[in-house]
Amino acid sequence: QKEVEQNSGPLSVPEGAIASLNCTYSDRVSQSFFWYRQYSGKSPELIMSIYSNGDKEDGRFTAQLNKASQYVSLLIRDSQPSDSATYLCAGPEVGNNRKLIWGLGTSLAVNP
Amino acid sequence: NAGVTQTPKFQVLKTGQSMTLQCAQDMNHNSMYWYRQDPGMGLRLIYYSASEGTTDKGEVPNGYNVSRLNKREFSLRLESAAPSQTSVYFCASSERGQETQYFGPGTRLLVL
Numbered sequence: 623q624k625e626v627e628q629n630s631g632p633l634s635v636p637e638g639a640i641a642s643l644n645c646t647y648s649d650r651v652s653q654s655f656f657w658y659r660q661y662s663g664k665s666p667e668l669i670m671s672i673y674s675n676g677d678k679e680d681g682r683f684t685a686q687l688n689k690a691s692q693y694v695s696l697l698i699r700d701s702q703p704s705d706s707a708t709y710l711c712a713g714p715e716v717g718n719n720r721k722l723i724w725g726l727g728t729s730l731a732v733n734p
Numbered sequence: 735n736a737g738v739t740q741t742p743k744f745q746v747l748k749t750g751q752s753m754t755l756q757c758a759q760d761m762n763h764n765s766m767y768w769y770r771q772d773p774g775m776g777l778r779l780i781y782y783s784a785s786e787g788t789t790d791k792g793e794v795p796n797g798y799n800v801s802r803l804n805k806r807e808f809s810l811r812l813e814s815a816a817p818s819q820t821s822v823y824f825c826a827s828s829e830r831g832q833e834t835q836y837f838g839p840g841t842r843l844l845v846l
Contacts, residue, residue, distance in 0.1 A: 654833065656833065656834060656835075664839070664840075665824055665837040665838060665839050665840050666777070666824070666837050667837070668834055668835075668836070671833075671834060710776075710777070714833045719833050720765050720782065720784050720828065720833070721779065721782065721792070722779075722833060722835060724776050724777045725776065726774070726775075726776040727776060
């Protein structure tokens with residue numbers, strides 16, 4: 623199992639729908655997570671971080687962490703074409719929180 | 735604040751040539767990182783520096799060297815470029831003990 627796994631997609635949703643992006647992780651990953659968005663040709667930018675079990679909401683974005691299932695998700699409500707990007711999930715390596723272990727990313731396309 | 739800056743933005747090298755990629759941050763962060771990103775491979779850590787005066791190997795250090803010149807600057811050197819080093823290189827920084835990483839705009843390197 624890869625340390626952090628994401629479905630590569632592409633995930634395609636209509637404008638206004640909810641986009642659901644998922645990530646699973648192994649025991650090598652410490653249980654806090656970061657969601658980054660990367661537009662084509664640009665650098666990753668942080669959208670949300672989540673450190674404890676449950677949900678965390680920020681505007682149209684909700685991150686969900688389930689430590690028992692080793693699963694983290696990002697929901698994007700009222701998806702917009704500007705949300706079309708690759709979404710990267712990352713978590714710190716156990717024993718070294720300065721090193722992040724990255725998923726390969728999920729490509730999201732929001733269709734007008 | 736400029737955040738994390740990288741130079742150059744784009745570079746073409748011939749096999750065997752050397753070059754240094756420059757990175758600077760103005761956020762007073764202690765930790766700095768060099769990644770490469772290739773299609774289908776995701777972000778891979780080359781080297782990182784947890785604090786001024788220290789450097790450590792990441793996942794793919796072969797063919798690279800780094801220098802943490804001071805707290806602000808972290809450079810990546812390719813001594814003898816190879817076509818396999820064609821990639822997009824990102825520098826990132828984070829505070830001590832904080833896992834959130836902030837990325838520079840990237841350097842696109844083509845080795846012929």
